Amino acid sequence: MALAAPASRMAGSGSFLPRLLPPTLLSTIRQQIHVRQFSLPLFPSIVLAIPVGFQLGLPSIPSLLGDIWESILKAVPKKKTSHMKKRHRQMAGKALKDVNSLCKCPACGETKRMHYLCPHCATKLRNMMNREAGGTSA
Template structure:
């Protein structure tokens, strides 16, 4: 994908080499141009990016990233009615009457069952 976005990258360029060249291009914006850097083999190379074609390629991929078919009623219902994960009960106490474990701020079911 990255090879296709860069018009100056050859087709047989390896991914590590491509990533290094992209990193150099990002960092080269912040480097000052000095006479030493412009002489010899370090002369900056002008890169012309064809932005309209680059944007059209991106826009085509955005337009293709849509659902191909309508989600069926059955799939929607399965998604809505799926079993939800239960939350852990963290507020547990011992009942002072019978010693059984009960939820805090609620009556002990064991004691209530014995009185009915």
């Protein structure tokens, strides 16, 4: 019974060994132990041995995800948009466009829209028609 306890302690302490070692030493141990062999399909006689822990000086994926996650958290709205602000935005309608098709009326010289009757001439005609209609009935 006394011999079983130290064996379990040693097995447990072996699992803590990677946590106690410095990261550089641990990565060199992993590179020496785990080596994958790749052969090129065109040249099967040439075999390349690339360590598993080999990196090209690129940042690690968790650090990249951490930066992206921080920016996503900062982009979130801080408060809920009120019902009134939503309605103002949705019901605002489109902005009015400027009228560029303007010209001068050939009869009176006032500014009018192209292909439309001149409002000044139309009111003069309406007044003349009303006077004539009123004069004949009276």
